[in-house]
Amino acid sequence: MPVPVQRDSEETRLALAGWFEARTPGAGEVRIGPVGVPGAAGFSGEILLCDAEWTEDGATRREPLAVRVAPTGHRVLPDDRWTEQVRLLEALDGTDVPVAPLLGHEPGASVLGAPFLVMRRIEGQVPADLPSYHREGWLAELPPHDRRAVWLGGVEMLAAVHRLDPVALGLGFLDRPQYGTGHLTQQLAEYTELLPFYGADGNEAATAALAWLHAHRPAESGRPRLLWGDARLGNIVYDGVTPAAVLDWEMAGLGRPESDLAWFLHLDRHLSEGIGAARLAGLPDRAETVRHYERLTGHTVRDLEYYEVFAAFRFCLLTARVTRLLEESGIMPPGTDFPLHRNATRLLARVLEETGALQGGTAAAGR
Template sequence: MPVPLQRDPHRTREAITQWLADRFPAEGTPTIGALSTPDETGFSGETLLCDVKWNHQGRSLVRPLAVKVAPARHHLLPDSSWHRQVRLQELLATTDVPVARIHGSESSGELLGAPFVVMERIDGRVPGDIPSYHRSGWLTELRAADRAQVWNGGLQLMARLHRLGPDTLDLSFLDDPAHGRAYGPVGMRRQFGACMAHLEFYGVQDDPVVLRAADWLRDHRPEEPGPPRLLWGDARIGNIIYSGHTPVALLDWEMATLGAPESDLAWYLFTDRYLSEGLGLPRLPGLPGRRETVATYASLLGRPLRDFASYEVFAAFRFSLITSRVTRLMTGTGIQWPSGRTPYLRSAALLARVLDEAGEASCPG
């Protein structure tokens, strides 16, 4: 959900200027231009865009920067993952997975009211969530073949992430007790346990569709053989920067965890389904469908997908929890929903549909 710039621009520029001057004294005196926010900024955090000019020994240098501020008011998830996502992004910058390079981070909230990270700003464009990229925006203006390139390019980068060997990076910080070891072994079992422990936080502890899905998932959690892989968590084309039709960077590591690649692919598919079918919109021609996407990803992984229906139900279940939280937070700001069709009601209806499909697929004959 886009969040407009709500802080005082002058004071914010002063704070960032002070931080840059203290952090990079050898660069000279920085001057920060106008602040803006991207159209795709998340509801729970802020991203501030600016051009910074340094004058040093008669030399002028301009750098486009992005300043991402940790959530201070709206927390979509029950556990803070700010420092973990910053650390992960720094680690990924040493791999062939394209992410924005971090110039530095601030762990205190003294300057901007919350911790923040300063990173390079990558030029490009991102498919929008509001309004859905199925309704308007640059994807609607592309040829069908170009849309397929956008979709499959995202799959290729996600597979690059999943192909990182378990020993490639030290990801033990994603497996610490505070992050959920008490909920069981890594993978869907832990993620499901964490969701169930926080139903009240999401406001769905008495919701019949959510509880029905929870019962189904208890009976259909996969074994997940093999070593766990790094998962993006919020895997979707709306978290990818594209240059033309080519993906150039993955964004947003707030939900990163360890588990099976099927989990990311199911989220990739379900979030797209919500932004089309869930909102009553026709899906854009050219975007590969479920069957083709599953086949493509199996080829990229080099193995068949396992128990994929379970991951699809879990994606729909988890998405409903998050949209319930978003709905409650946004309603608290006074937002009125047309015809009462809140994001949660739409996602819950789609969750029920996914459950019905999973039940039909499991029936003999």
């Protein structure tokens, strides 16, 4: 679901026109078309879609734009790490990971009330979360062999991210040393501290999962890789069945690549089994996905079960936070039976039961 429109559309259009014109040497007057939002965007950031047009060297130029604005009123994550996102997009430019070209960014709040970045909009289709792509939409309408190609293309994007050398790209700024040594240790410490922020400190499944994750933490062997963070089909723009761009880096970090692979698998599981929908025919299963990933990367996947618990735990926290924001913003009246967090909690409990972490008891699937 998209972030609600937080600004006046006409004022935004004029502000962007002035900003873009000042940063387009040799251009005449820049005209910005109507400003809208994507229908299938997430709740973690404000995205504005518009077209820019100007005259340069006697010719009319047009540029489709996507403007990502730093969160202000609706903050799903405790720290948007905005500067780091910009630096990461700049570092990824020219790599094997296709990202929307960064055309410029504004670090201050004077233009739109918050920092923002401007990217060239990549045209294509994105598998939707709401309604789930397992139930309807362009992916569900494809024949099974094309669905398979879409899925494997997503795994190929994941592998392309993990083949990058974070040291060569200068991505040390993604480290979180204030939370300790070791990237998994850092993440667990951060989530432990921030359970109240997400609104999950009273969630039995989440607290049980966190205790299990601390107790069963695997060794962090091998060099840390760049983690996409929010690795899923819904963050890929497709041209037909071929990935055209990888989106949304606000959860990026460093660590074991299994973390991304587990998130990719769990988010698909949530959008099928987690909401009571049949998984689309043609999509490769977990075992085939792992084999394909290993062939692409040369990396032997280890401790995947652990990272699947970690993925289910983190998703439970995010859905708790989104539910709170929906209530606080008035979009959803308090007490409304909104199934997102309930489903995420129920699936987390199921994952914990599969690992034996709950042995004899089922964590409550409530709020």
